[in-house]
Amino acid sequence: MALFEELIKKYDSLSLNTKNTDIIEFNMNTQIEISQMFENLSEDRSWSFEELTRKDTSYATHGFHKYPAKFIPQLARRCIEEYTKEEDVVCDPFMGCGTTLVEALVSGRKAIGTDINAVAWLITNTKSIPINPDKLNKEVERILNDIEIYLLSSKKQVQKTLSLRTNPIILENERINYWFPNENTREELGIILGRINEIKNKNVKNFCLCAFSNILKGSSIWLMKSIKPTRDLNKKPSTPYKAFSRQIKMMLMGNKELYDLMPEQVRNNLKEHFFAKKQDARSLPCKPNSVSLIITSPPYVTSYEYADLHQLTALWLEYAKDVAQFREGFIGSIHKKEFNHIGIKSELAKQEIEQLNKKSKREAETVRNYFVEMQQCFEEMHRVLKPKGKACIVIGNTELRKVPILNAEVFVEIMLNIGFKIHKIVKRIIPSKILPQTRDSKTGRFTSNHKADRLAYAYEYIIMMEKI
Numbered sequence: 001m002a003l004f005e006e007l008i009k010k011y012d013s014l015s016l017n018t019k020n021t022d023i024i025e026f027n028m029n030t031q032i033e034i035s036q037m038f039e040n041l042s043e044d045r046s047w048s049f050e051e052l053t054r055k056d057t058s059y060a061t062h063g064f065h066k067y068p069a070k071f072i073p074q075l076a077r078r079c080i081e082e083y084t085k086e087e088d089v090v091c092d093p094f095m096g097c098g099t100t101l102v103e104a105l106v107s108g109r110k111a112i113g114t115d116i117n118a119v120a121w122l123i124t125n126t127k128s129i130p131i132n133p134d135k136l137n138k139e140v141e142r143i144l145n146d147i148e149i150y151l152l153s154s155k156k157q158v159q160k161t162l163s164l165r166t167n168p169i170i171l172e173n174e175r176i177n178y179w180f181p182n183e184n185t186r187e188e189l190g191i192i193l194g195r196i197n198e199i200k201n202k203n204v205k206n207f208c209l210c211a212f213s214n215i216l217k218g219s220s221i222w223l224m225k226s227i228k229p230t231r232d233l234n235k236k237p238s239t240p241y242k243a244f245s246r247q248i249k250m251m252l253m254g255n256k257e258l259y260d261l262m263p264e265q266v267r268n269n270l271k272e273h274f275f276a277k278k279q280d281a282r283s284l285p286c287k288p289n290s291v292s293l294i295i296t297s298p299p300y301v302t303s304y305e306y307a308d309l310h311q312l313t314a315l316w317l318e319y320a321k322d323v324a325q326f327r328e329g330f331i332g333s334i335h336k337k338e339f340n341h342i343g344i345k346s347e348l349a350k351q352e353i354e355q356l357n358k359k360s361k362r363e364a365e366t367v368r369n370y371f372v373e374m375q376q377c378f379e380e381m382h383r384v385l386k387p388k389g390k391a392c393i394v395i396g397n398t399e400l401r402k403v404p405i406l407n408a409e410v411f412v413e414i415m416l417n418i419g420f421k422i423h424k425i426v427k428r429i430i431p432s433k434i435l436p437q438t439r440d441s442k443t444g445r446f447t448s449n450h451k452a453d454r455l456a457y458a459y460e461y462i463i464m465m466e467k468i
């Protein structure tokens, strides 16, 4: 035990000295030692990036689209610079809106990402592929012009003059009517989408679809600050064309910034540097021992329901026939129907599940399934990483029915048991300006601020593990 305490001391001082990238060798096999290690961790404020403004964190394409629980680009960049060199492969199995991938490309690395969410794929693709700014400006001008003429003219005239370029989309879907009760709004969105669908160049088309996707919540009666799908019957939705035009003009500037920032050898050979796929993180599109660094923030259990939150895009772009179908495959979802019965390689996880089981069998089973599925993800990460390659997992702990769900400790235990060793663990305070969510202490679920009785995730961890 004395040796272990020595290591913790050494480890604490090292984590404060952020320039020091020494590998610390731990030899811990028990959950008690892991728990003690976390208890003794001190905060490392250099990973909080408190000085950054919203402008800093949304530079280039990073502000293209809202995305729940995205991490800041500076965090990903620091890991990339510390652990890789140019042309190394960086992978994010839960890429979300592509923060890691954009940062990898801008720093001259190769970027691979997966996400089960088709909306994540659309956003990541748009944010990672710079388009020649002059060509894009001209094309967008034409598109906006066409839509504007269509909207200004009477429909009869328009069908004569613009029938080749604008074919409004009319979707007969009761969920669309539910979120967009105003017929004019639906029509205007249909006209914009119809014009986008006529675009031949797939990168320009995705660029416009991404802009379209980001205006949907504002154009609907979705209660804006809610992270649960809730209707706001008093809301005055924004006018789709105005919102689309504003959004796409902002994106034009971001695209130019990315175009100028991306090293030429990456931009000119993007196919060899960038690969993003709508795919399950348990089956990565990578050869064994090929990846130098994984940076990712996994989904949490029963918190954000990504499929529900992105249902407006999924409905308009017809990614799924309904929300139930769209939810398939999401790890951590409360809506899981089939449970996985593989054993969990973590004693801590088993203790937490046992405690939760006394309060809610259903939730205990959901948490068990979550850890099993995350274990499968870690096994897949181990397969694709090069020996000595690092996996940096950004994760916070949580609570369900007052039972602590110590994700970070459980992940470390599982990863130690499948062939990783600890490189470094950082405890980072999340600056309050980017901590909007609160949790209900009874259910542990996210809730709106006014109903909240405590803050969630005041701090989180970056678990940096190394493949043995």
Ligand SMILES: C[S@@+](CC[C@H](N)C(=O)[O-])C[C@H]1O[C@@H](n2cnc3c(N)ncnc32)[C@H](O)[C@@H]1O
Pocket: 067, 068, 069, 070, 071, 072, 093, 094, 095, 096, 097, 098, 099, 100, 114, 115, 116, 117, 120, 279, 280, 281, 282, 296, 297, 298, 299, 300, 306, 329, 330, 331, 332
């Ligand atoms: C915390 S978010 C990642 C955010 C990301 N770091 C960013 O900056 O945008 C977790 C992601 O995991 C994805 N996800 C959930 N289940 C998945 C699965 N089985 N395979 C791949 N991705 C999954 C969700 O769609 C979500 O985008």
